[in-house]
Amino acid sequence: DPTLPVASGGTGAITLAAAGLANTPAFQAYASADADGTYATWTKVAFDTELFDTAGAYDHSTNYRFTPQTAGKYFVYTNMKVGSTSSNQIDNAEISIYKNGSAFKNANIQSTSTGAELNRATLTVTSIIDFNGSSDYVEAYYQVDTSTAQNQEFYGSQLLSSFGAYRIIGV
Numbered sequence: 001d002p003t004l005p006v007a008s009g010g011t012g013a014i015t016l017a018a019a020g021l022a023n024t025p026a027f028q029a030y031a032s033a034d035a036d037g038t039y040a041t042w043t044k045v046a047f048d049t050e051l052f053d054t055a056g057a058y059d060h061s062t063n064y065r066f067t068p069q070t071a072g073k074y075f076v077y078t079n080m081k082v083g084s085t086s087s088n089q090i091d092n093a094e095i096s097i098y099k100n101g102s103a104f105k106n107a108n109i110q111s112t113s114t115g116a117e118l119n120r121a122t123l124t125v126t127s128i129i130d131f132n133g134s135s136d137y138v139e140a141y142y143q144v145d146t147s148t149a150q151n152q153e154f155y156g157s158q159l160l161s162s163f164g165a166y167r168i169i170g171v
Contacts, residue, residue, distance in 0.1 A: 021169055025055035025068040028164035031156030036085055038152070040145045042096070042103075045080065045154055047140065047163040064139060066165050071133030075126065076105075076165040078140040081155040083120035089147040093121040098139045099129055122160070128168065138165065 029047040037043035050060045057068045068074065080095050094108040105127035111118050129138065140163045144152035155161065 023166040023169055025057045025070055026164070026166035027053040027058040027066055028162060029053075029058060029060055030158045030163070031154065031161045033156045035154045035156060036151055037142070037144070037154065039149050040143060041152075042141045042143045043152070043154070044098075045078075045140045045142060045156075045161070045163070047161070049158070051158075063137075065137040066139075066163075067135070067137040068131050068165075068167065069133055070167060071131060073168045073171045074129050074131055074165045075168055076129050076138055077124070077126040078163040079122065079124040079161065080140070080142055081120060081122045081160040082142050082144050083153050083155070084144060084146040085151045085153045086146075086148075090118045090121060090144055091147055092145040093123060093142070094144075095123045095125055095140065095142045097125055097127055097129075098141055100136060101139075103141075104129065104138070120155075129165075 028051045030049050031045055031047050032049045046064050048060050058066045076097055078097060082093050084090060089111060092110045094106055096103045096106040098104060105125050107123045107125040109121045142154055
């Protein structure tokens, strides 16, 4: 529980970040390009372009994972536009936040009728996740099942995809 310092004599400025009230570490990244994946297979997204990374805790070039070195609760989010590499119907589209290599929180959309021509979907998933401050990490994955077993596609751009997190203070 952070305690605010009081300026001597009741005057002077108090910097909240210096008082430990900053929502950091924090990052946000997006995928700079579209990517194809294998039909009905969980595929990690290469969110390769950082908008910000306050502590250098997000690897945007190799593992595409966030590993904060400050323990605490974090608000983690991702949104993605996904679809089929052809114009075939999506039967099921899912995105997931993985923690330490396993699915942690998931969002999906399913086609409920044969005539529903769902070819693309934009999904969002959010969660509050505890991190140990040393080895815990999160990654973002997706998968798409189509009516004719066509490969899946992820649509990358700053407008269509993002992955980020920030530490929640006072919790």
